[in-house]
Amino acid sequence: xxxxxKLQNAxxxxxxxxxxxxxxxxxxxxxxxxxxxxxxxxxxxxxxxxCAYKLNLAFYEVLDKGMESLKRTINAIPKNIPIIGDGKRGxxxxxxxxxxKAMFSTLGFDATTVSPYMGFDSIEPFTEYWEKGVFIxxxxxNPGAADFxxxxxxxxxxxxxLFEIVALKAAQWNKKGKGHNIGLVVGATYPEELKxxxxxxxxxxxxxxxxxxxxxxxxxxxxxxxxxxxxxxIFTSSRQIIYASKRRDFAQAARQVALSLRDEIRHxxxxxxK
Amino acid sequence: xxxxxKLQNAxxxxxxxxxxxxxxxxxxxxxxxxxxxxxxxxxxxxxxxxCAYKLNLAFYEVLDKGMESLKRTINAIPKNIPIIGDGKRGxxxxxxxxxxKAMFSTLGFDATTVSPYMGFDSIEPFTEYWEKGVFIxxxxxNPGAADFxxxxxxxxxxxxxLFEIVALKAAQWNKKGKGHNIGLVVGATYPEELKxxxxxxxxxxxxxxxxxxxxxxxxxxxxxxxxxxxxxxIFTSSRQIIYASKRRDFAQAARQVALSLRDEIRHxxxxxxK
Numbered sequence: 132x133x134x135x136x137k138l139q140n141a142x143x144x145x146x147x148x149x150x151x152x153x154x155x156x157x158x159x160x161x162x163x164x165x166x167x168x169x170x171x172x173x174x175x176x177x178x179x180x181x182c183a184y185k186l187n188l189a190f191y192e193v194l195d196k197g198m199e200s201l202k203r204t205i206n207a208i209p210k211n212i213p214i215i216g217d218g219k220r221g222x223x224x225x226x227x228x229x230x231x232k233a234m235f236s237t238l239g240f241d242a243t244t245v246s247p248y249m250g251f252d253s254i255e256p257f258t259e260y261w262e263k264g265v266f267i268x269x270x271x272x273n274p275g276a277a278d279f280x281x282x283x284x285x286x287x288x289x290x291x292x293l294f295e296i297v298a299l300k301a302a303q304w305n306k307k308g309k310g311h312n313i314g315l316v317v318g319a320t321y322p323e324e325l326k327x328x329x330x331x332x333x334x335x336x337x338x339x340x341x342x343x344x345x346x347x348x349x350x351x352x353x354x355x356x357x358x359x360x361x362x363x364x365i366f367t368s369s370r371q372i373i374y375a376s377k378r379r380d381f382a383q384a385a386r387q388v389a390l391s392l393r394d395e396i397r398h399x400x401x402x403x404x405k
Numbered sequence: 406x407x408x409x410x411k412l413q414n415a416x417x418x419x420x421x422x423x424x425x426x427x428x429x430x431x432x433x434x435x436x437x438x439x440x441x442x443x444x445x446x447x448x449x450x451x452x453x454x455x456c457a458y459k460l461n462l463a464f465y466e467v468l469d470k471g472m473e474s475l476k477r478t479i480n481a482i483p484k485n486i487p488i489i490g491d492g493k494r495g496x497x498x499x500x501x502x503x504x505x506k507a508m509f510s511t512l513g514f515d516a517t518t519v520s521p522y523m524g525f526d527s528i529e530p531f532t533e534y535w536e537k538g539v540f541i542x543x544x545x546x547n548p549g550a551a552d553f554x555x556x557x558x559x560x561x562x563x564x565x566x567l568f569e570i571v572a573l574k575a576a577q578w579n580k581k582g583k584g585h586n587i588g589l590v591v592g593a594t595y596p597e598e599l600k601x602x603x604x605x606x607x608x609x610x611x612x613x614x615x616x617x618x619x620x621x622x623x624x625x626x627x628x629x630x631x632x633x634x635x636x637x638x639i640f641t642s643s644r645q646i647i648y649a650s651k652r653r654d655f656a657q658a659a660r661q662v663a664l665s666l667r668d669e670i671r672h673x674x675x676x677x678x679k
Contacts, residue, residue, distance in 0.1 A: 192507035250549025275524025
């Protein structure tokens with residue numbers, strides 16, 4: 132089963148567009164817990180509420196035996212829930228090939244995020260894994276996103292911001308490849324840009340971070356982010372859910388936040404104006 | 406000692422602007438060798454010829470116990486030779502903080518490469534390690550570099566390509582930070598762009614890949630890349646050196662290529678017109 136099918140199935144099974152970011156931070160976790168036990172508890176408490184889990188590699192690379200914790204976490208996730216490896220890699224062709232193999236084969240992720248700065252040959256080795264998903268950074272959720280992504284460049288005589296050019300190129304590459312496995316990362320914190328991207332790319336799968344702690348407004352993110360069928364978007368939240376409590380009940384507290392977030396997203400997606 | 410001092414000392418000690426990329430590929434290595442033993446042999450044969458070593462993380466992440474090989478390789482490099490961790494990371498502030506800690510503290514690199522796409526708050530956590538070096542991707546050496554880096558942007562009424570804007574911003578950030586520890590990655594394969602960057606940023610430290618297998622022309626890369634003192638640039642080559650032979654003499658073969666490359670770069674740097 133390819134990533135898109137696995138994702139569709141999980142969305143349907145759990146009635147959810149919510150993705151939980153498993154980004155462990157020992158300082159915010161319940162004291163004395165190992166990263167993999169913490170993650171396992173969160174997974175057990177939430178696996179019926181999500182369409183995917185997302186693991187940001189930074190939070191594992193920074194740990195002493197981080198790769199072991201990462202592998203244990205991956206193994207703890209039920210096989211029918213897709214796992215996104217958030218690495219934002221990007222390098223020259225030959226190196227990108229090694230990164231793609233690392234993400235999809237060595238670590239076994241179902242999808243990954245990539246950075247567009249180095250152009251098509253830095254992304255193609257990922258998209259050639261037809262059965263996997265590849266999300267290209269487009270408009271990210273952080274304040275610095277404006278530094279380059281918002282700059283207007285000249286395209287066919289018109290001024291177009293860089294992130295729109297990235298989206299256009301991504302859509303072209305997506306048509307060209309036989310996997311049609313490219314999606315975009317667009318932050319919830321820029322609702323107007325999100326609306327624009329969705330308008331120009333009505334069928335593209337979007338990965339939308341920033342609905343939680345980052346400060347994105349949930350209602351506008353959901354209404355602007357989903358496609359015409361109220362689907363086609365994955366809303367990711369991490370800290371708001373996984374650090375809902377530091378007490379013994381942290382996993383149940385995480386479940387409560389995830390449950391209400393899942394339901395709110397579903398409600399917003401089904402009641403939006405078309 | 407900070408990265409810049411360590412680099413200057415190694416450049417002087419070994420009379421070298423050459424950096425060897427330790428990018429192990431079991432298919433190209435001598436059969437049956439472990440990655441760390443292969444790297445150790447290369448390091449022993451070349452440590453008096455280089456100003457730095459560069460380890461591209463992709464080639465370790467793709468291996469089963471890659472992080473162990475990476476750590477063993479780092480430990481095998483003499484303490485007076487700086488090590489660049491080539492990871493091209495870039496993520497939102499909080500995550501970038503974890504990546505910076507992973508590169509500089511967990512793994513202990515002296516410098517790293519970062520991607521600019523997400524803007525200043527994705528780079529600042531790296532530059533705040535004042536004693537470390539941070540190379541921002543500017544004009545990369547691959548064919549796809551043109552896809553976005555070459556796009557024209559209007560700045561003060563003139564058309565300026567994205568990579569020049571990145572260089573301008575990097576120079577501003579470098580002045581602002583108290584470490585002045587920012588450099589740029591500019592590929593040898595685009596000699597005109599390299600010349601332009603050097604012209605606008607006469608004192609900036611440049612990391613210049615693509616002089617070997619990538620096809621960059623060495624003479625123009627060196628003449629366009631060094632500063633007014635014939636310094637200020639690190640020329641990196643990997644495959645051309647480390648895979649010079651698959652026979653038992655691979656380390657000596659690597660030494661021969663590194664030696665002539667080191668000498669040629671030195672000659673070109675000292676005889677260029679100012």
